[in-house]
């Protein structure tokens with residue numbers, strides 16, 4: 001009788017991990033660098049200043065989706081549209097990776 005081999009299981013596990021890493025490909029150091037602009041409005045403490053929402057601790061995929069919504073002008077805020085419009089896919093991924101780690 002053939003058991004599912006440990007090797008095969010290991011392969012599935014590591015393949016899954018590799019995929020995770022690929023999905024979370026945002027470069028956190030780049031994100032930290034880019035974040036200096038953001039935190040002039042979005043406080044680093046995560047607390048709201050003048051109704052500006054906090055962006056710390058968001059799941060990365062949600063963060064990316066929201067930034068793309070501004071970029072594509074589906075979400076209506078001129079300031080954020082301009083800011084997101086200047087950012088490339090890698091920049092947004094990097095920011096998502098960075099802010100997701102902030103409390």
Ligand code: HEC
Nearest residue numbers: 037038040041052053055063066067076077079080083095
């Ligand atoms: C000049 C001030 C300002 C700067 C700089 C700024 N933002 Fe914003 N941001 C805002 C405001 C105001 C909103 C709320 C807009 C709205 O109501 O849609 C917002 C909304 C957001 C949201 C959605 C938050 C939510 O709860 O829906 C995200 C994500 C975001 N900003 C990310 C960023 C990132 C990343 C940067 C830096 C690259 C940045 N912002 C720079 C003012 C700013």
